[in-house]
Structure formats: structure tokens, C-alpha cells
Amino acid sequence: MTLDIDRRKGHLRGERGRFTRGGARYSADFAGSETLAVGFVRSTYGRARLRGVDLTRVRASPGIFAAFDHDDVSGHVAPLPVRYGPGKTYDWHLLADDAVSFVGEPIALVVGVNRGAVEEACEVAAINYEPLDPVIGVDLAQVEGAELVRPEVGSNVLFAAARHAGDVGASLESAEVIVERTFHLARQSACPLENRGVVAFEEPFSGDLVICTSTQIPHILRVAVATVLTRPEESVRVLVPDVGGGFGLKCQVAAEECLVAWVAQHLGCRAAWLEDRWENLVGSNHAHDEWVRLRVGFTTDGEITAVDADVTVDVGAHSSYPLSAALEPSSVAAHLFGSYRVPASHLAFRGVATNKCPSGAYRGVGGSVANFATERILDEAARALGVSRIDIRRRNLLGMADMPYRHPIGGLIDVGDPRGLFDRLLQRVQDETPTLAALDATDARFQPGDSGALVGVGLSVFAEHSSPGSAIYRGRGVTEVPGYDAARVELRDDGTFIVFVSSADAGQRHAEICRHQVAEALGVDSEGVSVVEGDTARCPKGTGTFASRFAVAQLSAALRASTRMSERLVEVAASFLSCDVEEVKRDEMSFVSGAGGASVTVKELAHWLYFPDGARTGRVFEVPVVESGYWDGGPTFPNCAMLAVVEVDAETFVSKVTRVVAVEDCGRVLDEAAVLGQLRGGIVMGIGDATLEEHLYSPEGEILTASFMDYLLPTVGEMPTFELTLVNDERLYSARSESGAKGVGEAGTIGAVGAVGCALASAIRSRGGILDSLPGTPLRLFDACSSRLEKGTVGR
């Protein structure tokens, strides 16, 4: 479970081939036959008072050892303080106290001999609910005198903020045209193929409480568990086994993770909760479900004069830990018009509580809807102004000469060339008359495809915010996220190196990439470097893996530690060779003294240091030889220009994304295969977001999408043709990243939501349809064409 790579065969992460032979080990695989199963009795109401929880029949069920409700655990498990704004927290009771606020909320936990017994016992819990009218939808939540989802907060608006730059009123006033529309992206969830899973036990030698869990944030989880169990942090050890995908879902602390840890501590047993897909869809975090109202002023030739944005996010029934209800609204607000020049802006953004599953992160977070809204309104403006969709973008895109650019919405962008990427994107399609015609057409009326389908082409050019540092989190008032990542490099007595990192892998090949980067920095063979990740007892504290933190913060930290290690080795070599540090030269694996030409290898140095002969004179070097590094830079701004082509069946309105062309600047390309893998996977995920995926609730608060039969994920049939170009231009590397990488984890998803969304909109335009809401399911496309309502306005 500790994650050395390569050097010890048979270890997790040992070699990639084991995945094909059934040799991967995910959290569920650590729940052996000695492990007790934990299950949860969950609310079947969206909003209700709990008049009584009777677990008598549960406890008497076959195979059940114990069952606990809120009152049973309250003396042992403290509530987790959950943030909903700067300086503001409320107590999150991990089992519902006297009320429930969404379908799926845990009310009681049941411990039994196996999962089957526990599931059956959960069925016979007698819960006395007093049903209350649920608050479903942000409009209902914000009416005067609305029922409160979180009475302890005192308002359904959990988080609200605003930012201004320049004189928006005057700039809009002087605009030739103002385009106003409201865009929406549905409630969605990350759906990693592996659900969550936790196995916990007290390790008998140390007494440590070990939590083996499918998480992206082991160090943050450790703090949360130590808090609710009031244990010293160092007595909690989080181990991350193979993780079957995270995509942001696993960077929230789950109530279940803390409670299973408590069961192991309290009963002195090995305990496991293995989430099933129903629980994952109804009770793990959702995302998106957001409205972006834009008013954008343009000159006659399409130059943006001002952006006025109002963002409302349905954050569900709870703020989340550690990223808080500020996450999604802040992210939407930060990403709008990210690669375009904006002279003045006004942003108001808020997160509103409703009786739905709480929101958390999902790959790209608010970037997806921000990108869709930005690009859609540019298309509408082009149409209103009678300019081409290409020209309106060229007129406003930031180029290399604009950098650094203090973006009134996105902050100080250090480096980037969105305009250059856009030109390269257009070069890729320059010989394709129909594609260019589609982009040039000012009224978006295109030739039907060969099949008679409605064909649409969409563009998106965007800048992401990757790997934010502590300043961003503190700015949002979030103190639970450290914001940095860290690494420690140790020279071992055999002359090999071991690197400990604070990140957590979910299939991105961290260990392999880190090993190669560190070996290169140290000037040694990568066979001599191993990487340990996903173990809070051995690895330095840090933030974890999300927002492309690995390529930026984590590798930068590892490279800093490696640079220090190199410098230290030169000092040791100088002492060994009895020469000055300046005289030491590097020759392949050896250090050579310039004066005498004597040389020593790293291996010999290690032996000299760790096995002293008792006769050493001169400077003393202590062992172990360890160097640390940390990185709190960022955010970096990777850029991408993307074009998507869709075909919409004119009868059934079923869409198919046929082609995605993208030019990506993620800074230095550390591993081309890994980068392309992130892009392709992200694009297909974004196609799902733009065409298929949507969580639905009934007005009674019941969730209607509790299985993969109702919540549709993209399959191989949704895969487009990929035409991907990586820029990898040194001039575009960021000084905010020692590794040179700017991050690529989210680009595919964000880009595809924008480009595919705009392509769908352009496809149905010929039928008079207006598409401002995603996903563009057949029903939604059909409705858009049937109602033909101009929901937005263009005016002066």
C-alpha cells in the first residue's frame, strides 16, 4: 500500500502491466473477510424533521453487530466545522441531527458481517419523519420568506460576493450594442467509475488509525478525521490505494470517511464502507447547476466594451469541506472571458442552498459554464453585429504582446497567447470550405450534412486557472486548503534516491512522471529514483491532486528539492575529492575534481556518508541526506483553442460530435502521452456534460437520476475524431511553475462544453432554435426549435 515504484516489484504502482492482469488494488480490495461492513440508513425525504430514529429492529437483524444514530455518536464524533464564507462556519453533523435536508443524507450507520446483511438491516430502520416542503430550485430558495435549507446560516444564500473593475455603467452606456442572455449548465456529477470506498482499522504496533480510502486529498482528510475524532493528527494515517478516477468528486471529505474511521476506532475492528452507485449518484457530491446572466457591450466592429455578469449556483443542501460553497460560484466568476480583453467588468456571484445533494468539485468546475457562456454570447454578438464568428474573436483575443495582462475578471495573467492558438486552430481547417463557411456565416445558416443532419460548428478559446496557491484560497476565506504542495528527496545509503510527495494519484501516472523529472534534475538514471505518494505518515503535508496541481505545484516542489539535493551533493563531492565546490564538475553519473581529475560516483558518496570509516577529517556531513521543497505559486493559465463539429438528426434531434480539433498550450509538455490522455478523456467527459448528463429532481425533492439508466454517460459511440496539437513553446512556459508545466487536467472538459455547446447552438439555428442551456439533449434541442423564443435580448 505504500507506493514505491519499480524498485520493489509487486508493490502497488509497481508496473502498469498489472492493471491488465487484474492486479490493480482499489480500496474495496482491502476489505478482506475479517472486515466488518458499514452501511448507512439514508433520508428518503428532501426536507423533513426527524421525530424519531428507532434502530431496534436493525440491531436485531441477522448479522448485525451495532447500529448508531446521531445521538449515539454525538459524544464521540464532533461535528465538522464547514465553511460557507470568509470567517463563517457552521457545524456539519455527519449523521443527521433533528432534520434531514436532501434525499440520501445519512441518518444512521449500521455495522454488520457483510454488505448484504447491512443493506437488509438498513431497510427495517424505523424513521419517523415529519415531511416539510422542500426547497427545490434557486428561485424558490431566494423568494422573500423562503423556508431555510440551513437554518443555522440564516439565509439560503450561503455565499455571495461581487467584484468590479472600471466603470461598467459608462462602458455599457457607450457601447453600440448590448447583448444580454442567460446561460445554464445542468446539475451533473463526476461519476468516476470507482465509487468511493473506505477501509479503516487501528494498526496494532503504533495504535495509528489507518484509513485506506479513495481520495484526492489525503492530508486534508487526515485533518478532518483528527478534528471530528479529537485525536492527534499524527495518530491518523491516510493511505491512498489505486484510485478508480477522481475528477474532483474525491476532493471533498465525505461524512462516511470520518464515520467509518470512528467505527474502526470505537469497535476496535476493521471496517469498510463501499459506496454503491445509487449512493454515489444521490449522495456524493454533485456539481454545476448554475445560471450565468451576461450583459456584454460591443462596439460596431465587435470590440468588447464591458462585461456585466450575474452568477447563481445551486450548491445543494450543504457547503462542502474543504472547498466550501464558494468553490463553484467563484470559479465561474474567475473564468469568464479569460482569454479576451475586457476593459471593464462587474461580477456578482452567489451559491444558493436548496434541498438537493451538496455540490463539490467536478473537473473544470465553473470553467465549463463560463466558457460556454463566453463563447455563446460572442456568437450571438457576431450575429447581431453582422461580423463573422472568427473576426469577433480575433478582435478581442489577448496575444503574446498583451502579456502580462491584468485581467479584471481572471487576475494577473503572466504569460499566454490565446490569439496565436486561435490562428493555429484556424490553420488546421483552412482548406475546409464548409467549416470556414460555417464560421464565417453571420446568420449561422449552414449546409446540411450528407446525411441530411443539421451540422453545427462551435469555437472556444479559453484560459484555465490551474493550481491556485494559498493566496487564492485565503482570498476566498478558505483556510482548510493549504494551497501548497511539497516534496522531500532523500539520498539512501545505496546511492539511490527516494522522493516523497504530497499528491495522490488517480491514474495520471504521477510516480512515473515524477521519477523521470527528478532523475533528470539530479542527473542520475531514473532506475535509481523511486517515488512514494498517498501515505500521510511518510509524505510531506500538502494539498493533494486537483486543479492540475500535480504538474504545477507538486512537480515544482519536487524539482526544488532536487535542485537543493544536487547542490548538496556537489558540496559532499568537493569534500570527498578535497577540492573547492567550484572545481567540481559533473560527468555523467560521477563528480570530477577539476584539479586532480579524480572522480567519485553518487553511489560511492552515499557509502562514504552512511558508512563512515571513523577517520574522517574536515567538514562533517550528517545523515540522512534529505532536502525538501515546496511550491505555493500559481495560478497558472493554460490556454486552449478548440473547434467542435456536431451533427444533429433533423428528425430525432439526437446529436453526434463528429470531430474535435484543439490547439493546447499547457506550458512544458512533461509527458506527451499523459497530456494527450488527459485531453482526450477530458473532451469525452465534456461531450457528456454538453449532450447527455443531467441530474433531475422532482418538485417533491426526489432525485430522478439514481442509476446509469437515467444518468447517461458517454460511451465509445460518443467519441469524436480527435485532432490535437500541443504547442510546447518555451516562450509560453510560466515562471509560476518551476516545472514549466501549466496544467492540462481540465482543458478538455472545459473546452468541449464550450465548443460542443456552441456547435449544437449553431446546428439548430437553421431551425430557428436558440440553445442557451446544456446539456443539449434531444428533448432540449427539440424544445428549443419548437418554442423559438428569443429568450435573450439584443439592444442598445
Added chain:
Amino acid sequence: MRIALDLNGAQVEADVEPSVSLADLLRTKLGALSVHLGCEQGVCGACAVLVDGRTVRSCLMLAVQGDGRSVTTAEGVPRRRRGEWAAIESAFVELNAFQCGFCTSGMVVALEELLSREAVTRSEVAAQLSGQICRCTGYAPIVEAFERALASSGRLCDGDET
């Protein structure tokens, strides 16, 4: 009830409750941890195994229905493929046909069913994959790995694409 089956070439016996799924039996009693549970709703294909040579979703099949049958999980595919396996494994690894790997056992089993045929067309590859969800890769490298594995053993044919 006591059942007997052939698991990856070995004869095994187990006592099972009538309500237990084949997936649960394989994972919890027979140690076949390659069988992954992505949905237990019959949609994702992560739990795919071969039963008498045909892929089935082991989350939807009862363990007792496996009595007397021959079951192959991802653990058993390399042995069935013998000399061909090394090339298949390296196709998956070199092409990055997985990231998190949670879908990979099901993919390998789905591929094994195709490899037991004489000739396979590209559209049959797509049809076979249509029941297997991958959240990480965007599918392209998986399709490529399938086609490489089939082509290297001379099974991939152009066929009728309609």
C-alpha cells in the same frame, strides 16, 4: 447451496446464498479482485467476465447460475492467450489504454471474447466496446489497443461495415 465451477482453469467449489451475485462470489470468496463493481446496475461493464466463452455482467448474474459453468476473469485471460498475451499487455500499456485502470479488467475480458473469434470487423470492436464505460481515456486508445491486439493475430478484417 454448494456449487462447483471452473474458474480460470481451476475447479472450485463454494457455498453460496441464493441471492448472492456471481460478482460478489468471485470477489469475496474466490479472490478474483479483478472483477470491479462500477454500478451493479448492469450498465458499466466493469464487472464483465466470460461464462462459457461469452461476456456477461457478473453483477447481474446469480452465483448459483454459475454452477457447472466455466468462468474466466481478467486474471485468467493471460493464461488463455499464452504466447499472444505479452503483445496484448504491451498494447494496453504503450497506447495508454487506461489511466485509473478501473475499467481495464472488463475491457480485457471483452477483448478476450473477440479474440476467440476467427475474424472481427472494426464495427464489431465498436459494438463490443459500447457496453463498456471508461471515464478516463476518451476511448480512442482502447479502440486502438483492441485493434492492435486483433490485427497482430490476424483477426482484424475490414468486413462489411454496414
